[in-house]
Amino acid sequence: MNYFVIVDVTLRQGIADPEGATIERALPALGFSGVSNVKAGKSFRMSIDAASEEEALEKATALAERLLSNPVIEDAAARLGETVTP
Amino acid sequence: MNYFVIVDVTLRQGIADPEGATIERALPALGFSGVSNVKAGKSFRMSIDAASEEEALEKATALAERLLSNPVIEDAAARLGETVTP
Amino acid sequence: MTSPPQSLHRALGLSDDEFEDIQIVLGREPNHLELALFGVMWSEHCSYKSSRLHLRRLPTTGPHVLVGPGENAGVIDAGDGIAVAIRIESHNHPSAIEPYQGAATGVGGILRDVFTMGARPLAVMDPLFFGELSDARQRWLVEGVVSGISGYGNSVGVPTIGGELTFDDCYSSNPLVNVLCVGALPKERLVLGIASGVGNLAVLLGSRTGRDGIGGVSVLASAGFSGEDGAASIDDAKRPSVQVGDPYEEKRLIEACLALLDDGLVVGIQDLGGAGLVCATSETAARGGVGMDVDVTAVPLREPGMAPFEIMTSESQERMLAIITPENLEAVSALCEKWEVRATVVGRVVEPLTRSDGTSRGMLRIRHGFDGEVLAEVPASALADEAPLYDRPRERPATLVDILADDPTVDEPVGSPNDDLLELLVDPAWVYRQYDSQLFLNTVVGPGRDAALLRLAGPGLPNSTRGIALSTDSNPRWCALDPRIGTALTVIEGVANLACVGAKAKAVVNCLNFGNPEHPEVMWQLSESIDGMAEACVALELPVIGGNVSLYNESGGSDIDPTPVIGLLGVVDELVAAPPGWNWGSGDAIVLVGARRAHAERPFPLGGSRWATKRGRRGGVIEGVDHVALISTLDFVVAEIASICAGDVSDVTAVHDVSGGGLAGALAEMVAATGVGAEIMELDAHAELFSEFPGRFVMATSDVDAFQARADAAGVMTTRLGTSGGVQLRVGSMIELSVTQIASRRRDALEEALGALN
Amino acid sequence: MNRVGIVVFPGSNCEYDAAAAMKALGVTVELVWHSTTDLSDFDGVILPGGFAHGDYLRPGALARFSPVMAAVQRFADEGGPVLGICNGFQVLTEAGLLPGALQKNIGLTFLCQPTTLVVTSNNSVLTSGATIGQELVIPINHFSGSYTCDDETLERLLDNGQVVLRYKDNPNGSLADIAGLANERGNVVGLMPHPERAMSTLLGSADGRVLLESFVAANVAA
Numbered sequence A, B: 001m002n003y004f005v006i007v008d009v010t011l012r013q014g015i016a017d018p019e020g021a022t023i024e025r026a027l028p029a030l031g032f033s034g035v036s037n038v039k040a041g042k043s044f045r046m047s048i049d050a051a052s053e054e055e056a057l058e059k060a061t062a063l064a065e066r067l068l069s070n071p072v073i074e075d076a077a078a079r080l081g082e083t084v085t086p
Numbered sequence C: 001m002t003s004p005p006q007s008l009h010r011a012l013g014l015s016d017d018e019f020e021d022i023q024i025v026l027g028r029e030p031n032h033l034e035l036a037l038f039g040v041m042w043s044e045h046c047s048y049k050s051s052r053l054h055l056r057r058l059p060t061t062g063p064h065v066l067v068g069p070g071e072n073a074g075v076i077d078a079g080d081g082i083a084v085a086i087r088i089e090s091h092n093h094p095s096a097i098e099p100y101q102g103a104a105t106g107v108g109g110i111l112r113d114v115f116t117m118g119a120r121p122l123a124v125m126d127p128l129f130f131g132e133l134s135d136a137r138q139r140w141l142v143e144g145v146v147s148g149i150s151g152y153g154n155s156v157g158v159p160t161i162g163g164e165l166t167f168d169d170c171y172s173s174n175p176l177v178n179v180l181c182v183g184a185l186p187k188e189r190l191v192l193g194i195a196s197g198v199g200n201l202a203v204l205l206g207s208r209t210g211r212d213g214i215g216g217v218s219v220l221a222s223a224g225f226s227g228e229d230g231a232a233s234i235d236d237a238k239r240p241s242v243q244v245g246d247p248y249e250e251k252r253l254i255e256a257c258l259a260l261l262d263d264g265l266v267v268g269i270q271d272l273g274g275a276g277l278v279c280a281t282s283e284t285a286a287r288g289g290v291g292m293d294v295d296v297t298a299v300p301l302r303e304p305g306m307a308p309f310e311i312m313t314s315e316s317q318e319r320m321l322a323i324i325t326p327e328n329l330e331a332v333s334a335l336c337e338k339w340e341v342r343a344t345v346v347g348r349v350v351e352p353l354t355r356s357d358g359t360s361r362g363m364l365r366i367r368h369g370f371d372g373e374v375l376a377e378v379p380a381s382a383l384a385d386e387a388p389l390y391d392r393p394r395e396r397p398a399t400l401v402d403i404l405a406d407d408p409t410v411d412e413p414v415g416s417p418n419d420d421l422l423e424l425l426v427d428p429a430w431v432y433r434q435y436d437s438q439l440f441l442n443t444v445v446g447p448g449r450d451a452a453l454l455r456l457a458g459p460g461l462p463n464s465t466r467g468i469a470l471s472t473d474s475n476p477r478w479c480a481l482d483p484r485i486g487t488a489l490t491v492i493e494g495v496a497n498l499a500c501v502g503a504k505a506k507a508v509v510n511c512l513n514f515g516n517p518e519h520p521e522v523m524w525q526l527s528e529s530i531d532g533m534a535e536a537c538v539a540l541e542l543p544v545i546g547g548n549v550s551l552y553n554e555s556g557g558s559d560i561d562p563t564p565v566i567g568l569l570g571v572v573d574e575l576v577a578a579p580p581g582w583n584w585g586s587g588d589a590i591v592l593v594g595a596r597r598a599h600a601e602r603p604f605p606l607g608g609s610r611w612a613t614k615r616g617r618r619g620g621v622i623e624g625v626d627h628v629a630l631i632s633t634l635d636f637v638v639a640e641i642a643s644i645c646a647g648d649v650s651d652v653t654a655v656h657d658v659s660g661g662g663l664a665g666a667l668a669e670m671v672a673a674t675g676v677g678a679e680i681m682e683l684d685a686h687a688e689l690f691s692e693f694p695g696r697f698v699m700a701t702s703d704v705d706a707f708q709a710r711a712d713a714a715g716v717m718t719t720r721l722g723t724s725g726g727v728q729l730r731v732g733s734m735i736e737l738s739v740t741q742i743a744s745r746r747r748d749a750l751e752e753a754l755g756a757l758n
Numbered sequence D: 001m002n003r004v005g006i007v008v009f010p011g012s013n014c015e016y017d018a019a020a021a022m023k024a025l026g027v028t029v030e031l032v033w034h035s036t037t038d039l040s041d042f043d044g045v046i047l048p049g050g051f052a053h054g055d056y057l058r059p060g061a062l063a064r065f066s067p068v069m070a071a072v073q074r075f076a077d078e079g080g081p082v083l084g085i086c087n088g089f090q091v092l093t094e095a096g097l098l099p100g101a102l103q104k105n106i107g108l109t110f111l112c113q114p115t116t117l118v119v120t121s122n123n124s125v126l127t128s129g130a131t132i133g134q135e136l137v138i139p140i141n142h143f144s145g146s147y148t149c150d151d152e153t154l155e156r157l158l159d160n161g162q163v164v165l166r167y168k169d170n171p172n173g174s175l176a177d178i179a180g181l182a183n184e185r186g187n188v189v190g191l192m193p194h195p196e197r198a199m200s201t202l203l204g205s206a207d208g209r210v211l212l213e214s215f216v217a218a219n220v221a222a
Ligand SMILES: Nc1ncnc2c1ncn2[C@@H]1O[C@H](COP(=O)(O)OP(=O)(O)O)[C@@H](O)[C@H]1O
Pocket: C126, C127, C128, C160, C161, C162, C163, C164, C165, C428, C431, C432, C446, C447, C448, C449, C450, C451, C452, C472, C473, C497, C659, C660
């Protein structure tokens, strides 16, 4: 089976996020109010061949932890997406 | 009310994704097989003050299209996240 | 491809006459695929059909010219067995739609033009033109374009060493992004984009082919933005699938191609740029006088279901076409594998077709499988070289009479020179700090001074102690008033910039950014500009070895000001010490070198100056310069500075040419750079502060008598202006500003305008 | 040090510059392709600047899996001098040869400019010949040079004298102004600035010499 999996990578709590901060600073000038705590992250979408959802997620989690994130600064989590074709 | 909203930004169909392609090429050597169609994207997490979920999402969508993505090459979608503290 | 045949050619941008020409060339009706090939190849962008007749008036030869215009890049012999290749191009329209990728792919494209010649790209320059920064969209464009150049250029590993930065409302919906690349090669490695040798293979190197920019560069660059606000409103259907750059692929492609050339594994090589595969195959075949069979099914695709016309015209980035002998295929594949570069045989060189009248023509045949169905069969040279050439109507703009009469030199009231001067100061450092300007350890003078100066060295080059100097210049304000004189003066300004780093100018490349050629006024501007460039180049004995024409720069029916960008390449024979730059010491004599006054009746012209433009005055007369006096001034400055570069002891401590901002601007820039003030005499008029006529230099010397004696001996005029020192810049009773005021204003101006200072 | 290996990943671009600097100091240089698995021939190893594997994912994230990195690890474990410059520093942190991580510059732009560095420890193969407090003008050239690590690590780095170079005027938001870092043993060093670009006054500064001369003077198993 082929599963569509999404890996979300976010900065760990306490790690500086200049990108999020810059976006947040730009908002009022663009007329957006009431938006706070902006954090920038990354995501990776992929198709994974696996026997089951669990196996697909396991594979994705291993990939996320070994490659797609740097544990010194980032957290990563895998989830199943809705379609097989991204 | 305060809503936790996530904006996902992905490359539009047909737009080249050299980052995704490079990651995909590297996988077999790292012992990951059966992974294909890797696409790299961005995500933004934020808290939004709004009267309702709909309004929060509307605000986030406007923000996504005006600031967080370039619609010429990217798609952006807003969704509600699970907690208020990202 | 479902539209009815009679309108299909129009949809592809071909006129009814052009459609008829195609039928005559083929002796039959073209099929859809053939028509699409003609559509892209005969577009303005690929064929230069509106400009080519005029470009022929440029001088293009010289004893040191190895390759002139017409090839991927111009090449000169720089001495010591080293040839230098240079090329400039525009990426204006793509950058208006997606500034990051538009600029990034502009860099990628210009690099390929240079390493196609066998040269290792050593430096990039980026002349940029935007609308005023008070508009948020312009700030978005600037940040996008600059980060695109930075993102691509730094990563691909080629330093960006200079450029231009101009803000003017005429570019607000049509920014200009030009990119120049210079490279160097051992003379004997020079290769040309020629296919030869029947039975040889055409190998496609690099990225897979997707639907990127189909009809993109060619159709878009050949049609204006129709909407009121230009690119912002271009309708979705017309939007080409934007090309995305991959500097990592390009880096590997550069290394692989240079290694293929070093190992003698290719017969010819050609980059894929505008019009993609059809352009590369038809041009190489046409140059070699051979035919080529292309198997569309062999082309590695990024997306499923691409039609043959999409595959042939796609502008996917980071691809090259190499012509190789079949015996070398294995070695080529192995080398490409090392660099992780995809290499696929997509074509074969075949005998030209002999016709009944005995003449022969190389045919480009597109097939489904090498031995499969022929999908298209067209003479390669008909695509590459035989687009109709147009002598479009030309007409001097009727409005010019009034514009010339509105001369600020005559009646613009004196303002506050202190405030005016501060307003003119802008340091583009925010831009060039984002560029790696030092890679290869060649950068003796980087961005931010008059011209960049590099050691002529690089991996694989013979040893040399020469240097090369580069500058890009433009002055749309002048060219709007008089495109002929304006362009001539722009060339002079470029040569003066090179002189400041001790370099003698050797060759010119140009990028002609103009409006809609179907407007007779624009064609007049283009033609005049070319004549002005030709006149200056003839006077200064400079060959024009390459260029690019970008037309249809307009929005809402309004054309941009004529913007010829002049790129200059110079050589310093012996470079062992840095030129003095702008840093005078304390107590040096400050001398104006060159004519103090421009003309008898208009000694300090202000037409087209930044000072006048800031005040909303865009009229006035500009005049040419006395070439004889100019040349002796230039030669004198080159000799003075070159001797310093060669390691000689000199009394000269600083040099800067007078350009944007005039004499006051030059003095203020030197003050800001050194942190040392100056005491300058009373000038004749406030106009003398801000007049920008070129060919003059501010120099500083620790021995003014010796310096002036040398100038006298060379027949060069000098005027002792004053002395450096102190913490103020004072010019007679007109200007009194502190060094810190000048320096901080200049440093912060751009970042403040961009809102980047928090 | 007689022979230095300069590791070339696809996408590296400062390998020739590093080689030129080493040659200027009289050392024999060999460019080593990233597929190499044996570095035992060398007296020192340099990971040069550039964009290994395009810097895709994160700088150094893919490079750390190149076959050569296991050899670099072994070489370092045996006490061999290893120097990571700019992208090389990023690779060393991703590979865990040096602690912490390098994030995007605080201003979110690439920066190519001269910086003034202060030598804060001479307890490393890169700084052994420098004096503590010595100021060096050396250019930076990076997008992701903002050093970060957790508090505990920082404390340990400072206590052990592993922070070898600090910015006088922090350009990128680095934690504790850190510009260069060594491992505990001092034989593995990474720094964001480019000493190889500061080898001659013709190019603006010769202050990089003291660092690279120290490196060349280092002994295996220092
Ligand atoms: N877009 C840019 N990219 C890189 N360098 C730039 C850019 N714009 C300007 N510069 C540099 O800033 C300096 C000043 O530019 P300019 O005012 O056009 O010089 P000049 O008047 O001497 O021709 C030059 O060294 C130029 O190369």
